[in-house]
Amino acid sequence: MLRGDVSIDVSKIVERINELFNVTNKEIYASESGVTYHADKEVKKIGYCVNLTLETIEEARIHGVDMMITHHDAWDEIYGLKEACTEKLAAYGISHYYNHLPLDDCNFGTNDSLIKKLNLEIIKRTHEWEGLFFGRIAQYEKEIEFKDFVTKLEFLLEEPVRFWQFNDKMVNRVGLVCGNGGTTACLKEAVENKCDVYITGECNLYTI
Structure with a gap:
């Protein structure tokens, strides 16, 4: 007001x-x-x-x-x-x-704000469209357990999150697209950047 x-x-x-x-x-x-x-x-x-x-x-x-x-x-x-x-x-x-996208891209927007709350360090901006970047690669100084990472996310968001764990690796590098991030091309960019976890704002069957 x-x-x-x-x-x-x-x-x-x-x-x-x-x-x-x-x-x-x-x-x-x-x-x-x-x-x-x-x-x-x-x-x-x-x-x-x-x-x-x-x-x-x-x-x-x-x-x-x-x-x-x-x-x-x-x-x-x-x-x-x-x-x-x-x-x-x-x-x-x-x-x-x-x-929309300008807020995803800026340093006070959706991606950067979540990364700061998770105590991650941004490595690079990713998922570029017409000069705007709607994704981030970030990492921890010290790796943590996946279950602890999920707990941290749920505490911050005050909501349960959906998650799928396909290995027993520790979490060090994180790929983040706060928006849809559902296309396999978006997932491919996280894989190419050797991410241990891929976070998106939405999910669909073919990404899983």
């Missing part, structure tokens, strides 16, 4: 967010972030979450939010979701801004 009764224009908020990023390609940055709906009113209260869905918009309405900031836009893969979300945003008078 903004302080007191202060209100601010959506464009000023977006401008402030954009200043946080080192934008090297404006066209690519604009294709992976931006305002998807402008309610044409000043913003007093901001709500933020990972995904734009009908449920999160409803939650924003309940809490009197004027503008939603999300990591993901409404998923194109779910037929009709984007249109339905736009209709609901318009009905409730809620503006929406998202920032």
